[in-house]
Amino acid sequence: MTKYKWKRSQQGLEANIAGKELERIQKKNGCLTPDIIVQEASKKKSPIHSFFEWDDTKAAAQYRLTQARYLLRTIEVVYTESEGSDPVRIRAFHSIINTEDEKEYVTLKQAMDNEDYVQQLKDQATKEIRAWKEKYKAIKDFEAIFQAIDEILL
Secondary structure (H helix, E strand, O other), X not given: OOOOOOOOOOOOOOHHHHHHHHXXXXXXXXXXXXXXXXXXXXXXXXOOHHHOOOOHHHHHHHHHXXXXXXXXXXXXXXXXOOOOOOEEEEEOEEEEEOOOOOXXXXXXXXXXXXXXXXXXXXXXXXXXXXXXXXXXXXXXXXXXXXXXXXXHHO
């Protein structure tokens, strides 16, 4: 029997209930897509109905915030290190916690000029590397990569 658990805590909906409902939806429809999930969840008796925001005004505002976050995550700076070299692309804005304990986005240059922000970026990178390793741990072809990660992070 499959046991489900949230990656991050979710209020009001047990992971096993959500996981079993997603399995049911997949079996019923032959596949599982976000559109199908929302269609099934729109039914008030659906076990996952409460996971979604059904007030269209609130949902629209939340979606715009999601779009803004996506914009910040996906815009890049492109530069050339030396003439004739391939262009280098790096993320333009990075999420940090400022001195008022609020999340904000800064350029890499702004982050590099602040020791606390540099440490936050290093901590985030380490967290992402560990998450990637956990996500792909079943792929044996990556064993050498996992060992290199362990050597660097330990």
